[in-house]
Amino acid sequence: MLLKVFKNTVLFSIIISISLVTFSCGQRTEQARKNVLKDTLALNDAPSTNRTLLSENKNLNVGANKTQDYLPLLQGKRVGIVANQTSVIFKTKRSKASFLNYTHLVDSLIAMNVDVKKVFAPEHGFRGVADAGEVVKDGLDTKTGLPIISLYGKNKKPTAEQLKGLDLIIFDIQDVGARFYTYISSLHYVMEACAEQNIPVLVLDRPNPNGHYIDGPILEKAHKSFVGMHPIPVVHGMTIGEYAQMINGEHWLTNGIQCQLTVITVDHYNHQLPYKLPINPSPNLPNAKAINLYPSLCFFEGTPISVGRGTNKQFQVIGSPKFKNEGFPFQFTPTTNAGAKYPKHDGEICYGYDLSEYKTLDGLNLEWLIDFYNKSQTLNSETPFFTDFFTLLAGTQSLEKQIVAGWSEKEIRASWEAGLTAYSKTRAQYLLYP
CATH class of the missing domain: 3.40.50.12170 (Uncharacterised protein PF07075, DUF1343)
Structure with missing residues (x-):
């Protein structure tokens, strides 16, 4: 019954x-x-x-x-x-x-x-x-x-x-x-x-x-x-x-x-269907924009750059106190909150970008990462831009080396093509949805 x-x-x-x-x-x-x-x-x-x-x-x-x-x-x-x-x-x-x-x-x-x-x-x-x-x-x-x-x-x-x-x-x-x-x-x-x-x-x-x-x-x-x-x-x-x-x-x-x-399985789902999560998946992914930007901005977790933890625009803003005189158009101040007990640059004014109105991404954006790295090299700072954690996030040392060597986003993307092609073939065997 x-x-x-x-x-x-x-x-x-x-x-x-x-x-x-x-x-x-x-x-x-x-x-x-x-x-x-x-x-x-x-x-x-x-x-x-x-x-x-x-x-x-x-x-x-x-x-x-x-x-x-x-x-x-x-x-x-x-x-x-x-x-x-x-x-x-x-x-x-x-x-x-x-x-x-x-x-x-x-x-x-x-x-x-x-x-x-x-x-x-x-x-x-x-x-x-x-x-x-x-x-x-x-x-x-x-x-x-x-x-x-x-x-x-x-x-x-x-x-x-x-x-x-x-x-x-x-x-x-x-x-x-x-x-x-x-x-x-x-x-x-x-x-x-x-x-x-x-x-x-x-x-x-x-x-x-x-x-x-x-x-x-x-x-x-x-x-x-x-x-x-x-x-x-x-x-x-x-x-x-x-x-x-x-x-x-x-x-x-x-x-x-x-x-x-x-x-x-999920009924009536396909991989091109936009999906807005009804419940936040974690404390620092508060909305659809943060979720869309997350794969691109999470690389910054392995750098001195804040991704907005400790603000109300987590994974929608990026910046650092070091860039006060670098001409960035936006500033924000991370402070301790429910989702970030020890936010990066707690209480310091960070200068960078507000990406909360940025277009929906259909691929990783590396321009911000390259831009911040290049600007960081003009500063007299003892803090290295890339940490060991960056390599774990990237899954390879190549990305850091390519950025340091001055590769463009287009050149970096070209280096991924063979791996993505092989992965696509493997992935196709396990898809449950169109």
Whole structure:
């Protein structure tokens, strides 16, 4: 009967009638159940801060929403979930304006009697409030009573003990399509750990807001790190479900092992479809413009240049206090805020560019990087422009060497062509969408 209901409605009509459902999730308390219901109703009535008009991408149906496809896979299973604040199931609500409403996947599945045992949290944490690079600690989710296991810091890969007693892992996190965005590194380690313990992985797919192009140098094995684990370009042009298939198919897990993988796809999605994220994927990607600029501006994280952390235009402004007399048209002052506890150049006036009104990018922009490097060389500064972290972000030493040698953006791009051509052929094998 339950599956029949899901074929005709989304999960939430059941959640609103939760008082009719028997709640029996192991040791979870009645108070935890009430917390889930309270938060579900609160989200439905909350202000529209994190909602987007249904007129945008109204036909898309993300993997998490297709409960009829994956609830049968969860029956009788002890489930672990890799999730953050983007792991939600959407519902529509008609009013004077049509908005997207949602409840968290974890809360929703608990309400539907799925035996959720624990949550695994990536960078920025389960509820998505931790700063970039900040250690995410283990703990308990106050809303559900579930144990939370951090997958950021020293423990990036789930241990056998942490997976003990689980029959299946759900991975549901919104990605933004850049190699150095660490959620795909977490995906790798989850798949690897589950393959070693013979635990199936279920990926609930979501669109890639930067899925309309591929670009950048291919990562070299010598520069593998958590901000780049695989031989792919900076912008990989895949959804997280497609990327999971590539990890498996290319035998990138240790010793070439493969995990038992199921992907619940997105309905009506294609790679050229613009997609505005209804929920910020991390604290310093607050809007569509920041997400579009992120692959180009993240290179500056390996330089003395601020990308606007500590302002209200994160990844939309770039600058440095050193450029006061360099004729830049814009200035900003980073200060400590909720998404940046220790922003670069905290309290100092930075001079540079405001890119918040810049055109939508269909490829990496290197002009800003080259421009700032060249201007930095005219200053008497003991601070090197490129750090070791820049090489990890680029995935190669070549980009730094090319900029230092005075190569133009066109010349640098030409050096990427062979790698991108080969990658395109590999990528085509794993695409789930046109």
